[in-house]
Amino acid sequence: SPDAARRPEGRPDRHHGSLLDTVPKKGVLRVCTTGDYAPFTKLDPADGTYSGVDIKMARDLAKSLEAKPRFTATTWANLTKDVAAGRCDIGVGGVSITLPRARQVYFSEPTREDGKTPIVRCADKEKFGEGALADIDKPGTTVVVNPGGTNEQFARANIKQATIKLHPENTTIFQEIVEGRADVMMTDASETLYQSKIHPELCALHPDEPFTFSEKAYATPRGDDEFKEYVDQFVHLATHDGTYARYEDEWMK
Numbered sequence: 541s542p543d544a545a546r547r548p549e550g551r552p553d554r555h556h557g558s559l560l561d562t563v564p565k566k567g568v569l570r571v572c573t574t575g576d577y578a579p580f581t582k583l584d585p586a587d588g589t590y591s592g593v594d595i596k597m598a599r600d601l602a603k604s605l606e607a608k609p610r611f612t613a614t615t616w617a618n619l620t621k622d623v624a625a626g627r628c629d630i631g632v633g634g635v636s637i638t639l640p641r642a643r644q645v646y647f648s649e650p651t652r653e654d655g656k657t658p659i660v661r662c663a664d665k666e667k668f669g670e671g672a673l674a675d676i677d678k679p680g681t682t683v684v685v686n687p688g689g690t691n692e693q694f695a696r697a698n699i700k701q702a703t704i705k706l707h708p709e710n711t712t713i714f715q716e717i718v719e720g721r722a723d724v725m726m727t728d729a730s731e732t733l734y735q736s737k738i739h740p741e742l743c744a745l746h747p748d749e750p751f752t753f754s755e756k757a758y759a760t761p762r763g764d765d766e767f768k769e770y771v772d773q774f775v776h777l778a779t780h781d782g783t784y785a786r787y788e789d790e791w792m793k
């Protein structure tokens with residue numbers, strides 16, 4: 541329709557209402573997620589099923605709307621674009637709020653705080669001293685980075701002397717450090733804690749004092765205030781009644 545042409549991308553069609561009404565009507569909540577970031581979103585390639593803290597949250601959100609979740613794979617470079625373009629109703633899975641992304645989508649109330657932290661082979665721990673940026677950013681050190689998200693942004697802004705090695709497959713990136721093809725990754729403290737649990741040879745350097753402050757949240761289409769408010773209420777309750785913490789414990793403990 542001529543109206544549709546004038547609507548900015550992602551804005552709900554007023555004639556069809558908010559996702560708050562259309563999701564229960566259709567019985568489906570379309571969820572975009574990368575599936576490559578445990579403990580938040582993890583795709584099992586064997587059977588195509590998703591698990592993770594934010595996957596559980598998305599299932600609860602869908603249920604509360606009398607809908608079934610339909611998970612769609614996306615990438616870190618495309619996640620917010622997919623939400624903005626209406627390819628899904630919500631983007632989840634350890635997504636950090638950033639101001640450039642906040643121009644494309646609405647972010648819900650945050651689920652947790654996080655921040656970039658170095659993870660290295662425990663055998664190398666001494667070499668990195670306090671684990672300050674100056675201890676890491678040295679010639680001869682290889683920093684491995686997954687492209688498209690806030691990790692890459694952080695590494696490009698802060699690494700000048702060390703070598704940056706891009707590794708596009710986030711599910712195998714920690715193996716690069718374990719096997720010595722890279723020395724350091726700087727990623728969210730939550731992920732360094734999880735990965736050092738499943739790879740005992742890896743140590744997080746200062747997960748309680750990350751380099752940056754960030755918050756994780758869910759992305760919804762810009763302009764749909766009613767849906768955003770509902771998702772905010774949902775997140776607020778789950779993060780205050782112990783549900784979110786319980787889902788995290790299932791992965792972290």
Ligand SMILES: O=C(O)C(=O)C[C@]1(C(=O)O)C=C[C@@H](O)C=C1
Pocket residue numbers: 577616634635636637686687688689690691692710727728731
């Ligand atoms: O981009 C983001 O929002 C993220 O927090 C995701 C991100 C990243 O920063 O690249 C964080 C940790 C994972 O290793 C993969 C992706």
